[in-house]
Amino acid sequence: MNIVGQLAPLAFGLAVIGSGIGVGYVIGKTIESVARQPELQGRLQSLMFLGVALTEALCFIAIAVAFIPFPAP
């Protein structure tokens, strides 16, 4: 069997596992905190978007790997 292809999508998939778990954790914790203190919802929401953006950055670095012009074998 002969498999031809590029590894970049695979690497992206692996990277997304990590940041997916991270984003889920951030949002879940935000929901928990809002359930405890509903009056802080606005402040917590902006903090949540910040945390999500920081976590997502890792998977965007992974997308960028596909653009690095590695020499073809």
Add this chain to the structure above:
Amino acid sequence: MTDVTARVMSDAVDGLSQPIDAPTLGAPNPEPTLSIHVASLIATAAASDDGGVHGPPVLLFPGTPFELNRLMAIRILVVAVIILIFWLGTRNMKIVPGRGQAALEAIFMFVRNGIVYDTLGEQRGRRYEPILMTMFFLILGMNLTGTIPGLQLAGTAAIGLPLILAVVSWVMFIYAGMREKGAKFWKDSLFPPGVPVWLYVFIAPLEFLSTFIVRPVTLTLRLTMNMIAGHMLLVLCFTATQFFFFTVLADGNLLGLLGVGSFAFGLAFTVLELFIAALQAYVFAILSAIYIQLAVAEEH
């Protein structure tokens, strides 16, 4: 629909009917495949001088350094529209605002209070408010063109503009730190207090890397890759719709009705893109504000 979109779409539709054996990125492959078309779509959005793949079509002044391609035309249009909106919206201000002025004021107040004053405080925030607000509205406008029918290419979907904005933000927080703390800014950011002295051998390079290199790089990549990924999602959904309706269904195959689903997903992703456009502008502005705040904060 412009002709380039049509061409790219028909190319990708050709690719769908071919067997998929993905070639390595950058290697020229005579056989059109789906993956190389996706790669060229990325490159179309990402770079105009990427060697093998072609960029957006050149509209004016070909062959000179002032080449005007579709992306640059969109950027110029966005800047003109932003100037026009703010000129018309603030030309005739009244104490009791009309509808347009009230809407504009609401957005201004959100950016000023929610982003700048919340992070930097009112006194310091007033100094950095103009540049942070400029960043927010420029990025918002450039991002929104990714979903406007007829343009459908975000001005920030190529790396040049986010890179320049990130460099501006980088210079801005270094300037803020130098202005308020002088040389102590470098000492605080490279050698954080409260760490055993021998650990500085490891800490200082790490701090340098994370503060002065990773910050601008992630600012750039977060914005660019968000826009490229959104562009690709929309392109895939709408090319699939075109393929299902005009190739499969036109042949009399009822599988073409799957195009209804891909069209619905395309519309859903368009709404998602609208949300992401606003979110990324917010995130870029607030991260720039936080970096300034970290640079001027007093270490204890």
